[in-house]
Amino acid sequence: MRGRLTLFIASCFMALPVAGADPAPVRLNVKPLLCVLDKNATSCAVTFDIRWKSELATEYCLNDEAQPLPLRCWPKALSGEHRHERLVTQDFFFWLSPASGNERVAEAKIEVLRVGSTDRRRERRSRHVWDVL
């Protein structure tokens, strides 16, 4: 039971291969996966640590949704690492694709969370006894 729970929690934080894509298992790990913005902030300046591993030496390219061209391509590699500095303003994906095609063999979603609101009513704190959050 505990093992299943651990597996479930771990799967929440991991970028998994895209279902139905290249049968060669590829694992893409990106850190961080979350950008937290305060109400008046417009972007996070993030240096992403991007790592991937494949069971077959393949030519892969790393893509960023905001870029028309791959960030980087690796010729016949089993793994790769890359650091990428970027401003983040909205949710987007990094993904790996074969050098010869556009399909996504593994992807990682980077999410933007805005804490606070421009609507002041959503920021009001109630004084209820049970309100602890």
Add this chain to the structure above:
Amino acid sequence: MKFPTLCSFAVLSAVVAAAPLAYAQADPAGGTSASTTAEPATPVANAPHAIPPEKNWRFGVGLGYGQRTNPLIQSEDIPVVVDLDIAWFGERWFFDNFDLGFALVDNSRFTTNVVARLNSDRAFFGKTNTRYVNFTVTAGGDQVPIPPPSSQGAVDAPVELKVPDRDYAVELGLEMLFDGEWGHGTLRAFHDVSNTHEGYEISADYSYRWVRGRFSIAPSVGVAYKSAELSDYYWGVHADEVLPTLQGYQVDGGIGWEAGLRTSYYITKSMRVAVSANYEKLTDKIALSPLVAEPYVIGYFAGLAWQF
């Protein structure tokens, strides 16, 4: 107020325009493994976009452990294992965890709402017990039962000691919400409209939130004046409630204060670790009531919170 200003877009656009596009980069070293390469500092942002409108509904749940102490005598602390957050925000009307409100004024400097709410003092009276007291006197090393006052000499019947019942009051009032680089401020004035305590409360609070990475911390302070009518209804011992074990007490109005700290560590966009603590000092007059065992309320909670 609900949308970023044109200025924000202009600044963002300038950042994007100034950021050179990243380029495709082939690994010069062929082989089975690629080494880490730090890209030149060429920040790239997504194309500027409007912040998506917020949903009308807000659902949240916190699961963990916490409690609020109960300042009443013969009472139990209030456990907080599940904390639900249910709110709906329309153009002007809103429902926020049992507060019903209507935005009268909303401009760049402040928002004024008319709000109907339930008084929160009543919540403590839902967690009280009845105790039975035997009156005894110690004489020569032995405890001897004595008749309680006004019991006409009966010594064997224990006397009931019970916290009187109190009703929920519906209160209507105005609140002004302020915010800026300096933090958030709230002014509130509420009056009973349910003929329950027929009093009023005026309060002010201030909070400031820091966000660093995935961590946010928000300390807050507040003061509240509770009128004599409100204070006496909930915390006084009225003439018809006087018992041999409970002396009468009339409560005047007074000022109480509170301080709190709310922290969050965001694990994902919808899940966070939440830890909060709050200290509330009751007014001096309320603290002296025979119904009050502790002149303060301490609340704390630690757990996971989800926002849907």
